[in-house]
Amino acid sequence: MSKLRVNCFAISLDGYGAGPGQDLENPLGVGGIALHEWFFPTRTFQAMFGKGDGTTGIDDDFAARGFENIGAAIMGRNMFGPVRGPWPDETWKGWWGDNPPYHVPVFVLTQHARAPVAMAGGTTFHFVTDGIQAALARAREAAAGKDIRLSGGVATIRQYLQAGLVDEMHIAISPVLLGTGEHLLSGIDLPKLGYQRADHVPSANATHIVLKRNR
């Protein structure tokens, strides 16, 4: 069966996956951008945004792995954008421009229905209003045997973890302090939920951890 995977999810030394106060200027919350400094220089990131050659090595290996064998993605509504409440119109189409870096069907969890939005490059945003299990079922069907990437944000990953639905999770611990924001693991007992540490690969820029769930 295809896996539900988290990849390249960065947290701070004090455990935050996003800073506080997300808005149009701070898509990752105040200070949140620093979590991803290990990722930006990689060849994988640079290839996606066409700016240069980029670095290879540990960080890029993990970055690249996040895009392998992915047939669909799931994200929370706050990761899709800063709009809250009912959609005022069809204007907002994500943070990523006309050609988002997903290239697969993306299922956005929301309480407010909206027609699908087809973007360039194979990404279509589907809006799912009937919960995380329904989104996973639709993503699994769309993925047609490939894996599903659970993109974020923090609240969404926490819901899937607590339901025991995440099969594999790569976390990058970045050497930054946030002090406040959205905590990824607070109050979540991962061993009790069946998760074990499967891999631990430090680089100069982040500590990469892979957790797997016993089925």
Place this chain on the structure above:
Amino acid sequence: MSKLRVNCFAISLDGYGAGPGQDLENPLGVGGIALHEWFFPTRTFQAMFGKGDGTTGIDDDFAARGFENIGAAIMGRNMFGPVRGPWPDETWKGWWGDNPPYHVPVFVLTQHARAPVAMAGGTTFHFVTDGIQAALARAREAAAGKDIRLSGGVATIRQYLQAGLVDEMHIAISPVLLGTGEHLLSGIDLPKLGYQRADHVPSANATHIVLKRNR
């Protein structure tokens, strides 16, 4: 002025500095011993307990640094032992045998007065009943210009951090999940308290972080 330092304080990937259920069999709480697996093989640890040569390198450099220029130590009562409430007698003298690895005056925070206990090798345990500021003042006097090591446990470090009294803190993030126990940083906004990350050195066994406070 001499610094108040935390050194070699190990936390899990999910941020716990000790497991749950500390008792005579589990001085670091259930599962807590795994936090220190980076430390045990080092030359510094092996020299202290006389069992072999030990490893050198990043982990040992951090281990050794924890003992440099230390003139006194402070610890919480639960780090000193599993006894709770009033001291039933003078029997308990710490976990460390006749010659504890401190070799300096050690100030133990407790609500229950007790006469000092002089051990072999220069360690004397003093019991301080009038709070963290008083313990720090006494330790500073005893240290005579050298630094003071804040040994632990979690609750004690949290109190000193929240009071802004820790000058420097080395944390070793170990590649283990605990899931529950005593969380070191939960609810503590380190940047707001003036702390910044000063160093980040990953090894195969732990991610070493040094935090410093702006004076």
